[in-house]
Amino acid sequence: MEGKQVMGYELAESFDWQLPDVIVYPTGGGTGLVGMWKAFAELEAMGWLENAKRPRMVSVQAEGCAPVVKAFQQGATFCDFWTGAQTIASGLRVPKSFADHLILQDIYDSEGTAIAVSDESILESQKQLARMEGIFAAPEGAATLAALKELIKQGWVHPEERIVLFNTGSGLKYLDYKS
Numbered sequence: 001m002e003g004k005q006v007m008g009y010e011l012a013e014s015f016d017w018q019l020p021d022v023i024v025y026p027t028g029g030g031t032g033l034v035g036m037w038k039a040f041a042e043l044e045a046m047g048w049l050e051n052a053k054r055p056r057m058v059s060v061q062a063e064g065c066a067p068v069v070k071a072f073q074q075g076a077t078f079c080d081f082w083t084g085a086q087t088i089a090s091g092l093r094v095p096k097s098f099a100d101h102l103i104l105q106d107i108y109d110s111e112g113t114a115i116a117v118s119d120e121s122i123l124e125s126q127k128q129l130a131r132m133e134g135i136f137a138a139p140e141g142a143a144t145l146a147a148l149k150e151l152i153k154q155g156w157v158h159p160e161e162r163i164v165l166f167n168t169g170s171g172l173k174y175l176d177y178k179s
Contacts, residue, residue, distance in 0.1 A: 001031040001035045003035070003092060004034070005042070006039075008037070008039025008040055011036065012039070012040070012048070012089055015162070017050045018049070018051065019049065019055050020161075020162040021161075022055055022112075022161055022164070023164050024035065024060060024163065024164065024165045025058065025101060025144065026092060026140040026144055027059040027061060027068055027114075028061075028091045028092050028097065030098065030100065033103055034055075034099045034103055047065055055164075056112040056113070057106055057107050057108055057110040058107075058115060059115070060092075060115055060143045061114070061115075062092045062117060062118075062122065063116045063117065063119070064119065065085035065086040065087050065093050065094065066082065067079035067081070068097055068104065069116045070082075070142075071104055071114075076104065077101055077104055077105070078101045078104065079097055079104070081096045081099040082095040087119055087122075088123070089119075089138070089140045091169060092139075092140055100165055113156065115150060115151065120144070121137055121149070122142050122146050123139070123142070125146040126139060126171065128143060129167075135167065136171035137167045137171055138167065138169030138171050139174065140169055141168055141169060142167075148163065148165060
């Protein structure tokens with residue numbers, strides 16, 4: 001998790017020490033989300049941030065393996081083991097997140113949310129990222145775009161907000177996948 005904090009530091013630096021409003025992160029083990037939240041606390045303690053407003057953290061999982069989403073919807077503080085985990089996004093096929101209690105606490109503290117998306121919407125978003133942005137995202141990264149589309153429909157995010165989607169891998173890892 002300590003190494004994952006670098007994402008938070010680099011994000012803060014890229015945004016001139018003003019954090020975005022929302023971070024949408026694909027969550028398997030969840031240490032990236034937790035590491036960023038810890039980095040933001042450290043940056044705030046050092047006085048490096050322009051303001052203390054932290055982003056709402058969004059945990060994205062696949063419908064076929066969504067232990068964090070289920071726990072969040074139940075208001076739980078930890079995740080139960082997800083049996084029969086299935087998704088094309090192997091990085092999201094984690095039946096019990098290593099940092100489950102920390103992930104959930106960070107989502108609650110940030111007034112964030114957790115959302116599950118279908119494999120179909122992941123593949124559609126992967127194609128959209130390639131077509132519109134030239135990004136060959138791994139399914140895990142494409143899941144964040146699929147989640148954003150749903151969050152927009154729900155009115156959970158707004159056009160004026162600065163939203164960051166994390167793509168945590170290359171689609172090159174999945175060249176042998178047949179849809």
